[in-house]
Amino acid sequence: MCGIFAYTGAKEAGNLLLEGLVSLEYRGYDSAGIYTPESGVVKTPGAVGALRKKMPKKYEGKSGIAHLRWATHGEPTEVNAHPHTGSGEIWVVHNGIIENFKELKGVLEKKGHTFASKSDTEVLAHLIEEHMKKEKNFEKATLKALNQVRGTYGVAVQYKGEPEKLIAGRMGSPIVLGIGKNENFIASDPSPILKHTKKVVFLNDGEMAVLTPKSHTIYKLTKELVKRAPEELDWSPEEAQKGGYEHFMLKEIMEGPEVIENTLRGRLIPEKGMAKLGGLESVTKELAKIERIIIVACGTAYYAGLVGEYMLEEFAGIPVEVELASEFRYRHPVLNQRTAVLAISQSGETADTLEAIREGKRKGALTLGIVNAVGSTIARETDAGVYNHAGPEMSVASTKALVSQLTALTLLTIFLGRQRGMSAKTGKEIAKELKALPKKLAAILSGKEAIEKLAKKYSGARDFLFIGRKYNFPIALEGAIKLKEISYIHAEGYGAGEMKHGPIAMIDENFPTFALAPKDSVYDKMLSNIEQLKARKGPVIALANEGDKEIGKLADDVVYVPKTLEMLSPILNVVPLQLFAYYFAREKGLDVDRPRNLAKSVTVE
Numbered sequence: 185m186c187g188i189f190a191y192t193g194a195k196e197a198g199n200l201l202l203e204g205l206v207s208l209e210y211r212g213y214d215s216a217g218i219y220t221p222e223s224g225v226v227k228t229p230g231a232v233g234a235l236r237k238k239m240p241k242k243y244e245g246k247s248g249i250a251h252l253r254w255a256t257h258g259e260p261t262e263v264n265a266h267p268h269t270g271s272g273e274i275w276v277v278h279n280g281i282i283e284n285f286k287e288l289k290g291v292l293e294k295k296g297h298t299f300a301s302k303s304d305t306e307v308l309a310h311l312i313e314e315h316m317k318k319e320k321n322f323e324k325a326t327l328k329a330l331n332q333v334r335g336t337y338g339v340a341v342q343y344k345g346e347p348e349k350l351i352a353g354r355m356g357s358p359i360v361l362g363i364g365k366n367e368n369f370i371a372s373d374p375s376p377i378l379k380h381t382k383k384v385v386f387l388n389d390g391e392m393a394v395l396t397p398k399s400h401t402i403y404k405l406t407k408e409l410v411k412r413a414p415e416e417l418d419w420s421p422e423e424a425q426k427g428g429y430e431h432f433m434l435k436e437i438m439e440g441p442e443v444i445e446n447t448l449r450g451r452l453i454p455e456k457g458m459a460k461l462g463g464l465e466s467v468t469k470e471l472a473k474i475e476r477i478i479i480v481a482c483g484t485a486y487y488a489g490l491v492g493e494y495m496l497e498e499f500a501g502i503p504v505e506v507e508l509a510s511e512f513r514y515r516h517p518v519l520n521q522r523t524a525v526l527a528i529s530q531s532g533e534t535a536d537t538l539e540a541i542r543e544g545k546r547k548g549a550l551t552l553g554i555v556n557a558v559g560s561t562i563a564r565e566t567d568a569g570v571y572n573h574a575g576p577e578m579s580v581a582s583t584k585a586l587v588s589q590l591t592a593l594t595l596l597t598i599f600l601g602r603q604r605g606m607s608a609k610t611g612k613e614i615a616k617e618l619k620a621l622p623k624k625l626a627a628i629l630s631g632k633e634a635i636e637k638l639a640k641k642y643s644g645a646r647d648f649l650f651i652g653r654k655y656n657f658p659i660a661l662e663g664a665i666k667l668k669e670i671s672y673i674h675a676e677g678y679g680a681g682e683m684k685h686g687p688i689a690m691i692d693e694n695f696p697t698f699a700l701a702p703k704d705s706v707y708d709k710m711l712s713n714i715e716q717l718k719a720r721k722g723p724v725i726a727l728a729n730e731g732d733k734e735i736g737k738l739a740d741d742v743v744y745v746p747k748t749l750e751m752l753s754p755i756l757n758v759v760p761l762q763l764f765a766y767y768f769a770r771e772k773g774l775d776v777d778r779p780r781n782l783a784k785s786v787t788v789e
């Protein structure tokens with residue numbers, strides 16, 4: 185996601201801030217900007233290199249704020265890049281989304297404010313300026329404004345009139361302070377700070393900090409003073425980018441709860457049992473007429489599509505087919521204007537998926553995308569779509585992107601279902617459970633050590649079978665691909681019902697199976713399949729719901745997960761499989777984030 189870096193001290197801020205932004209580039213970027221009270225603002229689409237080129241040779245200032253943006257709302261243009269301001273007095277860099285910005289903008293416009301961009305961040309700058317009129321105090325005005333905004337933010341704010349002072353605030357989006365000798369820093373993660381000082385203070389949600397070169401004071405938004413001693417961070421710059429985790433893959437798995445929240449943010453209307461998808465507004469009428477959806481995707485995104493097929497058919501009543509994008513255009517698909525071709529892609533650049541969309545277009549279908557990378561080719565070439573808002577995924581193995589794809593597909597199911605006769609009651613039930621997912625996923629993640637032990641126990645296996653039924657059949661496929669791609673062992677995913685039609689022949693005491701057996705409509709059938717495996721002496725790890733006593737009597741090991749709606753269970757159940765693959769590969773000493781022979785984005789056919 186976006187990167188923030190701010191400085192106050194005695195050094196030349198321009199270069200220092202640019203260097204800091206470079207170490208934040210790993211978070212992804214599409215535009216960049218910098219401000220110092222002495223030399224003003226410079227913004228540009230592109231990365232730090234583009235910003236450096238655009239800056240005048242003499243760019244002065246002993247303090248300033250800088251930002252790298254990864255667009256979620258609004259195009260990656262100069263005007264939408266941060267820092268944002270109202271009249272040029274207050275400057276803001278921001279990560280997150282201010283949910284009530286339209287409401288606040290309306291009030292501010294009535295008071296004479298005019299806005300240059302469509303950005304929610306600009307509203308915060310105007311709001312602080314508005315409060316400055318009465319308060320005549322930078323800190324008080326910022327505190328008032330932060331108390332008024334709803335949503336998520338990590339912010340750094342600077343006032344032209346007090347160049348030495350910086351203000352930071354946090355609500356749901358990380359902010360860390362760097363405490364140096366006669367200099368202080370604000371950043372979205374420690375990576376740009378560590379070169380200057382190892383002393384850091386992490387802000388908690390609902391806190392604001394005021395920094396000068398020689399001091400830092402932390403307050404709660406309720407005005408109480410917070411006393412928190414700085415901690416020494418002994419991280420290398422790479423460790424800092426990984427948030428202290430050993431690998432990006434683990435960091436990204438651990439981001440799951442936040443990712444679900446980000447994908448859902450502002451899109452659910454729980455009281456009406458409806459979903460609001462801004463990216464589909466332009467094609468709402470066409471969507472109501474759609475008689476068939478063809479989902480095209482590759483790899484993990486294809487498995488997300490298979491779950492989508494079950495959801496959309498059961499709850500939206502639309503016939504759905506899921507196609508490997510690499511096969512789609514070679515088999516002369518029959519399409520028309522009442523067909524929607526939906527691409528699912530994290531990168532938005534996968535060559536086969538892109539070509540499948542082009543084929544859909546050529547044949548007159550409506551083209552849609554569920555894409556993570558904003559402004560990517562698939563996002564640009566589809567008629568409409570839904571962005572995942574999962575943030576950049578660095579590890580080749582796709583984890584958090586899948587969690588967000590499944591969440592986005594659920595939103596799409598509610599959206600299309602409610603267009604077609606899904607009852608408000610059903611919509612409300614799904615919405616309620618969706619909102620409960622981040623907590624349930626966090627509970628699974630807090631038990632990751634148990635999965636680590638399990639992965640160690642089975643790490644000598646040369647083969648692995650993953651089985652599941654109905655909604656969890658695609659998750660079995662995903663469990664297998666995850667293990668294959670990062671640990672290089674033979675793993676197969678199967679619909680449990682297919683086991684007797686071939687794969688069971690492979691089972692013996694050296695061939696373990698991971699069986700997905702939540703208490704759902706196919707639970708009894710899964711129990712029978714597990715019994716069949718045990719009858720052939722095959723070791724079985726079962727994934728089951730908390731409180732299931734029966735399964736412990738059958739399986740050798742059990743991973744328990746909280747219960748949710750059957751249609752949502754893949755979102756929770758996939759995560760222990762991701763963790764299992766991660767720890768399995770780590771146990772083998774492999775390069776988890778960069779597995780051999782694979783690329784993050786497959787841009788060739």
Ligand code: M6R
Pocket residue numbers: 482483484485528529530531532533534537580581582583665666669782784785786
């Ligand atoms: O960027 P995309 O979502 O289009 O990528 C699709 C596949 O290449 C990708 O999911 C791949 O299978 C991953 N390495 C799986 O972890």
